[in-house]
Amino acid sequence: MAKFIIAISFLLGISSLLVSFIKKNEDASSVETLKKLYQRPQYVRYPKSNPYTPAKEILGKALFFEEALSRSNKMSCATCHRPDYHFTDNYPKALGREGAELPRRTPTLLNVAFGNEFFWDGRARTLEEQALMPIQAHDEMDLSLDEMVNRLSQDPNYQKLFKVAFPQEGLTPASVAKAITTYERSIISINTPFDRWIDGEERAISEEAKKGFVLFNEKAKCVTCHSGWNFTNGSYADTGLAETQPGRGEIVQLEVLKYGFKTPTLRSVADRAPYMHDGSLSTLNEVVEHYNRGGSHIRKSTKIFITSLNLTESEKSQLIDFLMTLSRSKKERHIASQESHRFGVNYDH
Numbered sequence: 001m002a003k004f005i006i007a008i009s010f011l012l013g014i015s016s017l018l019v020s021f022i023k024k025n026e027d028a029s030s031v032e033t034l035k036k037l038y039q040r041p042q043y044v045r046y047p048k049s050n051p052y053t054p055a056k057e058i059l060g061k062a063l064f065f066e067e068a069l070s071r072s073n074k075m076s077c078a079t080c081h082r083p084d085y086h087f088t089d090n091y092p093k094a095l096g097r098e099g100a101e102l103p104r105r106t107p108t109l110l111n112v113a114f115g116n117e118f119f120w121d122g123r124a125r126t127l128e129e130q131a132l133m134p135i136q137a138h139d140e141m142d143l144s145l146d147e148m149v150n151r152l153s154q155d156p157n158y159q160k161l162f163k164v165a166f167p168q169e170g171l172t173p174a175s176v177a178k179a180i181t182t183y184e185r186s187i188i189s190i191n192t193p194f195d196r197w198i199d200g201e202e203r204a205i206s207e208e209a210k211k212g213f214v215l216f217n218e219k220a221k222c223v224t225c226h227s228g229w230n231f232t233n234g235s236y237a238d239t240g241l242a243e244t245q246p247g248r249g250e251i252v253q254l255e256v257l258k259y260g261f262k263t264p265t266l267r268s269v270a271d272r273a274p275y276m277h278d279g280s281l282s283t284l285n286e287v288v289e290h291y292n293r294g295g296s297h298i299r300k301s302t303k304i305f306i307t308s309l310n311l312t313e314s315e316k317s318q319l320i321d322f323l324m325t326l327s328r329s330k331k332e333r334h335i336a337s338q339e340s341h342r343f344g345v346n347y348d349h
Contacts, residue, residue, distance in 0.1 A: 031210070034217050035198050040229050044113045044185055050128060050178045052185075055165040060183030062161065063176060068151045070141035072097065077134070077180065080106045086268045087187055092279025096139045103245055105279040110267050111230050113185035120261045120277045121247050122236065127184065128177040145173040152176070189230075189267035194325040205325045211315075212322025220291070220309055220319055231266035231326065237305040240295015241276060256301045270327035284323055288316050 046052040063069065064077045080094050081087040087109035089095075094106040104120050112118070112127055124130035134140040135148060152158045153171055162171040169175045196204035205213075216222045227233045236248040238259045249258030261277040275281045281290060290296060294308035311319070 031214065034213070037227070038194075038198055038229050040191070040195060040198075041114075044188060046113070046182070046185055047126075050181065052182060053165065055161070056179050056182040057186055059158075059161040059165045060179035060181065062158075063180050064183050068155075069135050069143060069148055070097075071143045071147075075141050077131075080134075081109050086110060086189075086272050088272055090273070092274050096137075097142050100139060102139065104277050105274070107262075107264060107277075108268075108272060109184055109187050110189045111265055112187065114230050116234050117262070121251050122262055123251050127181040128174070131177040131180045131184070132173060148176065149173065189265070190328065192268075192326055193329055194322075197325070206321060208318045209321040209325050212318035212320070215311070215315055215319050216322055219315070220311060221306075222291075222319075225263040225305075226266050231269075232263045234263065236260035236262055238299060238301040239276065240290070240297055240299075240302040240306055241278060241280060242297045247277075256304060259299065259301060260305075266323065266326050268327045270324050284320050285316075288319055292316065 044052075050056075064081075067073050067076045067079075069076060075097070080089055082089055088106045092105060094102040094104065096102045107120060115127065118124040118127060118130040119133075124133060132145065135143050136145060149171055152162075158171070162175065165179060166172075166175045193204045197210075216226075225233055225235065225237055236257055238247075238257070239261070241259075243259040246258050248260040248262070249255060264277075269275075270284065273282060273284075275284070275287050281287050288311070291306060292309045292311050294306055295302050
């Protein structure tokens with residue numbers, strides 16, 4: 001009888017170990033499947049209507065930093081889209097002409113080559129269309145396209161650059177837009193600990209961050225909007241913030257998107273505070289808390305896009321640990337900060 005009990009106990013133990021082994025391998029298989037959805041692309045997308053050339057990128061970079069593209073001769077694209085702040089700025093709201101606060105946060109230009117519609121409300125259908133809009137906007141750079149062309153045409157250096165980059169087209173508003181966007185499409189986020197983990201370096205991120213990755217894709221439901229290698233589905237959602245102005249709904253006339261704003265990339269997210277389209281949340285902890293409770297201002301449209309998550313304190317911590325892996329490590333950020341101050345180097349480009 002004793003031998004029988006021992007045998008049964010042994011078999012139960014083996015069974016328990018087998019179930020545990022199968023569960024562990026199922027979990028590992030599930031994670032490996034998820035990881036495949038986040039592989040970085042091997043190329044940058046350039047449209048057929050504006051193919052890449054080195055001459056256009058060189059010209060576009062010069063124009064991106066050119067303050068003569070503003071009426072005051074004091075603003076450029078880089079005034080708001082600063083390389084040292086991952087092509088955004090550190091303000092809750094963008095600052096326009098004469099330092100006036102604008103309604104929305106400056107969106108990053110990281111990975112705009114993979115975008116489809118631009119601005120927080122998507123009112124620009126192409127990047128080329130978007131590039132000229134802040135130049136003309138009265139509350140931003142406030143310069144007419146005719147005056148822009150006139151100013152650039154009087155500069156011998158730009159005369160040469162346009163002749164090389166656009167030998168047939170020459171200097172026109174369209175060629176200015178093509179040059180600027182060729183440079184902007186070269187702004188690609190750097191490889192991070194997360195990417196190294198995706199590529200097979202298991203120790204690149206912590207075990208807690210790996211749990212956060214699973215939460216991101218499952219219980220926390222972040223992947224609903226922040227999907228793919230660039231961590232955005234390129235769509236719009238009402239995220240439950242206090243709104244005084246319409247978003248995407250003003251463009252497409254849909255009530256469900258009245259307060260819908262474009263889902264931003266999460267690449268380099270730890271280095272791009274404050275957060276949300278209105279800059280109202282200062283830290284990643286605040287962002288996670290906001291989504292965990294299902295938003296702070298609940299409307300009918302809010303409930304379509306987000307709901308309370310019931311994350312534990314441990315799970316919230318794991319989720320933030322994961323989000324941190326989408327940016328440079330602490331050591332890399334320290335080195336980059338020192339180097340960018342010394343040399344003006346852009347480490348996300």
